Amino acid sequence: MDEKAFTVEFCKYLKSKFQDIKVEYIKELEVRYKIAGKEEITALLYNAYTEYRIDPSEINSIFEKSIVWVNDKNKKTMENIVPIIKGKRFYMEIQDLKFGKDLYFEKLNEELYIYYAFDNEHHISYVKIEDLKKLEISSNEIRDVAIDNLITLVPQIKRIDFDGFFIITANGIYESSLILLDDIWTKENFPVKGDFVIAIPAREVLLITGTQEEKGLKILKEKYLNDDMEYSYFITKEMFVLRNSRWEVY
Structure with a gap:
């Protein structure tokens, strides 16, 4: 079909x-x-x-x-706003729609965007510019509010160790959003060689390796980011490196 x-x-x-x-x-x-x-x-x-x-x-x-x-009831409060990572494809797809023009978002880098949503247990609804006005939330504070809520939603983050890379699991929905949690990106949490490199091909997939992890980089590219892989809730097949507290295309 x-x-x-x-x-x-x-x-x-x-x-x-x-x-x-x-x-x-x-x-x-x-x-x-x-x-x-x-x-x-x-x-x-x-x-x-x-x-x-x-x-x-x-x-x-x-x-x-x-x-x-x-x-379901569509609850819209400051307490249930969460950050959603989206890729350039999503951004381009909705730009010509009224729906897309109404949404509030922030550009993270040339490939990634942060949208915001109200988490209502069984569904999410995207935060519109008018929602911020109604809730009296400024653009300067929404990210901090959403990250605090995200921490509450995913109190336990698990690391699955492989040779040269890690897979991170949380609640099966917001794994990709964890890249916004500055405090977790330490070598104690993720002991990789070199700077942190991540892949987030889908919203529930977070893969971590390092710039000096040749095997890990190879596996991410060939197994998880190859052209034949299809993902629901696709984000991007680019990889990103953490430099100066910012995620840049690798």
């Missing part, structure tokens, strides 16, 4: 699930819909389509995951 057919099927699925719903096909992998009594939603199906390509037999559960949150 190509992208257009997948999007059409998602529209059909929405109409089969809800009686009072208006669905608008915007373009491939982008749908706008509104359920009576709820906010209008712009659904970006890029991650869903990647999941479908990995396992087409799971299409119904993939669709269900994409809409399950409409039944």
Whole structure:
């Protein structure tokens, strides 16, 4: 099934699930819909389509995951804002959408962006510029607020050791966001040779090696960042090095 057919099927699925719903096909992998009594939603199906390509037999559960949150209460408070790392592809995909223009974000480097979201247990909703105004949060303080909340959400970070690199696990959602926690980036936590080098190909994947770890760098490139690897919630296949407290493209 190509992208257009997948999007059409998602529209059909929405109409089969809800009686009072208006669905608008915007373009491939982008749908706008509104359920009576709820906010209008712009659904970006890029991650869903990647999941479908990995396992087409799971299409119904993939669709269900994409809409399950409409039944939840969408709480928007300072206490449930979290940072979300996104790559250039996501940034470029949403730039021409009203949805994208409404969102608040910060540029981390030429490949990575920080978006913010309200974590509501079963779903997230992205923080809009108007949300900051309503909550009276300035652009200077939102990152600190979100990082404090992230620490609460992932109280335990585990390191899995391999020859020349580490895999980091937390809660299965925000691993990539851990690159924003300045205090964890010590050689005591991650004893690698040289400067820290990371790969975050997906939101739940954080791989760590060092600039002098030849084997680790080779494994990351060939196993996790090769052209054939597909990830749900894809971020980027670039690697990044920590220099002067900043993540730079490696």
